[in-house]
Amino acid sequence: MANNEQLKMLKELTDARSIPGDEKEAREVMKKWITPYADKVYNDHLGSLIAEKTGDENGPKIMVAGHLDEVGFMVTRIDDKGFVYFQTVGGWWNQVMLAQRVTVLTKKGDVTGIIGSKPPHILSAEARKKPVEIKDMFIDIGATSKEEAAEFGVKPGDSVVPYFEFTPLKNEKLLLAKAWDNRIGCAIAIEVLRRLDGEKHPNRVYGVATAQEEVGLRGAKTSAHTIEPDIGFGVDVGIAGDTPGVSAKEADSKIGDGPQIVLYDASMVSHKGLRDLVIETADKHNIPYQYTSMPGGGTDSGSIHVTASGVPTLSITIATRYIHTHAAILHQDDFEHAAQLIVEVIKQLDKDTVEQITFA
Missing domain, CATH: 2.40.30.40 (Peptidase M42, domain 2)
Structure with missing residues (x-):
């Protein structure tokens, strides 16, 4: 995707107004951008959007979920x-x-x-x-x-x-917008399906934009119940610790230093087998990443991983400044690297690999 087209997508996603329980505006934008790369697009009954792309129809089901809603x-x-x-x-x-x-x-x-x-x-x-x-x-x-x-x-x-309009800053890699939490997760789901377009992958991939995450990870419950995934990725924002007054002990992630691998948060302990595969893949492809833990927050992974008999799940987040305010800042490279990392992992997730990591 050309940079100006990518910026257009990010602007449309973040400018959309969608609080929990009223996600229609953001869902329509999501639908517009993800449909060209999906075999099938549908909603669950709570308002989450599910875009399905089949590589191998007998392969495992991989769910990549961001959430549509913003605090309001x-x-x-x-x-x-x-x-x-x-x-x-x-x-x-x-x-x-x-x-x-x-x-x-x-x-x-x-x-x-x-x-x-x-x-x-x-x-x-x-x-x-x-x-x-x-x-x-x-x-x-x-x-x-x-x-x-x-x-x-x-x-x-x-x-x-x-009220806030999407604005690239003077350093054009830094993007200022409302609702990065979590339209960036939605954008990553779109970008993952786009990068898999025409590529072979041994599974079925579900790019999901969930409803009502900010009030209790609710759409992740209903969409995961609908999909019944074998592997889950919650993609969201994380805390950036690179502003004045924040110690490394409190938060040590920096915007631009790569996606965050969430080890632990209040909603889940990350799945060790999946986490190990993701880190090995990042190292192999020289994709930068950071570790983080959030004892006081959670992501859609918290609902996904306890669906049915359990789903190996990992949260991959984008370090973001000033979340849950009128406007936040993130780095465009982190978006690119998160999508690249998830795509490289998906290409490896055949039936045998999923079975191996599930019980790792």
């Missing part, structure tokens, strides 16, 4: 003055939310708003030292009453998404 908000009520109150959907840190522009997605169209709170000028000195709690925030859409907000089309249950 949902309208819960509108007060008499037209201010909108909301519920976070997915994990937010209150310090990154205030004064940020958002878009309310209504049946009548987009409504722009900004997250507000009581101004610091009228707070006590003690109160000013504390971060504003999420429960004390609201969204100002410029309405003067509940009735006017309703005229705008805003109602409880509407999705609210951060």
